Amino acid sequence: MAETNPKRSMDPNTGFCYQTGIYSSLNAPIPLPPTNQPLSVAEYCISLLHSTSTSGATTFVVNATTGQTLTYSQFVSQVRSLAYCLQKRYSLSQNDVAFILSPPSLHIPVLYFALMSLGIIVSPANPLGSNSEIAHQIQLSKPAIAFATSQTSHKIPSLKRGTILLDSPEFLSLLTQSNIDNNTIKPVKVNQSDLAAILYSSGTTGRVKGVMMTHRNLIAMMAAIHHSNTTEGNVSDKPPQSVTFFTVPLFHVFGFFMLLGAVLSADTVVLMERFEFEEMLRAVEKYKITDMPVSPPLVVAFVKSDLTKKYDLSSLQMLGCGGAPLGQEVARQFNEKFPNVLLVQGYGLTETTGGATRVIGPEEAARYGTVGRLSENMEAKIVDPVTGEALPPGQRGELWLRGPIVMKGYVGDEKATAETLDSEGWLKTGDICYFDSEGFVYIVDRLKELIKYKAYQVPPAELEHLLHSHPEIADAAVIPYPDEEAGQIPMAYVVRNPGSSITEAQVMDFIARQVAPYKKIRRVAFINSIPKSPAGKILRRELVNHSVSGGLSKL
The missing domain is CATH 3.30.300.30 (ANL, C-terminal domain)
Structure with missing residues (x-):
């Protein structure tokens, strides 16, 4: 930090310090586990799950396409069983990479948690990717093993430990080993600084890059979700049991961190193998969906489609919009059509493990166009792209971010890492933004050409x-x-x-x-x-x- 006490000359309205040119979050910092404490994000989420009052019989995941469900107690026992088998049969070792190429299913969360609990790096990719895109991703992450389905496995070259098909009897048998308790599994010491995942992003320029996320990055993100459950949850009329419909893919950072967050919150997650708008509306009615992470095109569909009148959507309470900027007019029209649904925006990148800013509550949601204020534990700068000068509120420049959710770097690409992350830990987002006089962030344009x-x-x-x-x-x-x-x-x-x-x-x-x-x-x-x-x-x-x-x- 540039100062011993950066809050000293901080403007309480914006979080801006005129001495350092740094914006700090206006929210109180969230305590995180000590950095030297060995802890995987899987262990962190499951320990918080166990601390909730949820019974193991609560449904964790529903596959709306097939109607299959998984309870929390089944989930935890499958994670244990799979971790044990992966250790014993496949001799996977810590820091090996597992490439995952599959549409959404009940197996994906189990797979993510089992791998991460063993210190194996999870690397999920888009199952619709072309052969050359997949080949490039595999070249970046150098996986030891892959998990795919009989539909996607042909895209994967032969790997050291082979490819396991998630829709095979072999895989199903790995989930149901009985007599496994915590003593059967060889304990693995996972440091928070170890890699947990490699997710694919285009970075700020050029070809697809593999974003290296540590357990610490994800734990910091999960701590923020846990904090908002225990504080903001009490303010709103959020029911103790949220039912979240996932419209965002589980290989995308938005879906990835939301899935981990659902576990620690003991929420029910509804997935669909292939997204279809009317099927989603049917699922909202059938499963009484309360929350949905969405991208702007879906908000447009909600506004424009008459199909919404065919279904009972009264259970919906909140849509969290991210992935791209949402037009002010669309937000306004959505609120007119669905006055009882809170539409909130957030902003983040794969490189920031998801949300770096967010809108909280109805009052902030009524400020159309903003992506909210800086999340807890985060700092920002607005930098003039020409002079490199740090700019005060009201002035536009490139948004730089720093905090515990900022990635470790790009796998196998030191040049791109050095161009994006500076020596002081600032991530250059490539987005042109400004802070207003109350610390709200607005995205104006992109420096990057994506x-x-x-x-x-x-x-x-x-x-x-x-x-x-x-x-x-x-x-x-x-x-x-x-x-x-x-x-x-x-x-x-x-x-x-x-x-x-x-x-x-x-x-x-x-x-x-x-x-x-x-x-x-x-x-x-x-x-x-x-x-x-x-x-x-x-x-x-x-x-x-x-x-x-x-x-x-x-x-």
Whole structure:
């Protein structure tokens, strides 16, 4: 810390200190376990689960697609059984990486907890990823073993300890070993500084990166959830038993930390193997869903769809929106249509283990456009991208964050780590933001060039690389194009080779065959040349302006 007492000259309204240029959280710090205490995030969550008044018969997970359920006592015994078998039969050792490629199921939470309790690093990826994307992720994380399904396993190369199919009798037998108590399992000393997970993100630029998360990062995130359950939970009329429908994937940071948080809170989680809007509405009615983590496109669907009138959604109390900025108008329309549902926003990155800021309660939720205030134990700076100067409230600059939830770095990529994390532990988010006079954070724009399609990150560089590989394409640039439903869609500007008559459909099809569905190019314009700076950098802003003005201004 720059000062012995950073609170000394801190503005109590904004958390800003004029001496250091640092914003501190306005919330009191949350105590965390001593750093030198060996503790895995799995052990931390399960110990808090045991301290709740929940009975083991409470339902933990429901698969809305199949109707299967898992109680908390079944969950804990399956975690024990699987941990024992993985130790005994597969000779997995601490700090090995386990790659996971599977749609949501009851097995995923059991798998995450069993692996992390043994100090094995969990690395889940999108089961819809293309073969080349999966190959790149495996190259980054270097897993010893993989867990997949009979549908996804063909995408995984042969690994040292092989691939276990989650839908096989072999795997099911690993969950039901009887006579296992804590003494049967060889104790593993997991340090909080050890890696717990490698999640995939595009970072602030370029290709997909593997974000290294420590047990400490996740424990700090879980401590914040536990704190809000025990304090904020008493303020609102939150029922003791929350039923949360997961619309966000379990391999994405949002779903990942929400799943861990559900365990320590003893909530019931409802999953769906393949998301479908009307099926989700049916599940809200059937399971009396109270909470949902959502991305902005889903809020738009709630606002626009008449299907919402067909179902009884009266159990819904709160939607937590993240993954991309939510338009003020959409938030307003949602509140008009669903006055009894609290819609709150938060902000975070894979690199910050999820939530770095959040909105708390109805009063803050009524401030449209903000992603809330800094979470407990967090510090921030707003840095002028040109001068590097730390800016006071009301001024826009790049948001830098520091705190116990900031990642360890990018796996196998020291250069990207050094560009994103400085020597003092500040994470450069690549987002242009400002703090208002009451310490609320607003996201204005992105320094980074990522396209946010729904809550997914699409790096233009990756798509441009593929476009350049087409024999009929001379040059190409990919930009975000505004879309009400998805937030942004990838749009390509393409320069044809002389004599080529390649069509929009052919360009889109060429990319669609090589990438996951969310990365598809959904709009194409042909152009004579791509505008570039003298150094050869694509002038994306010109293309964005051109696309939005309907191409009337000639480039």
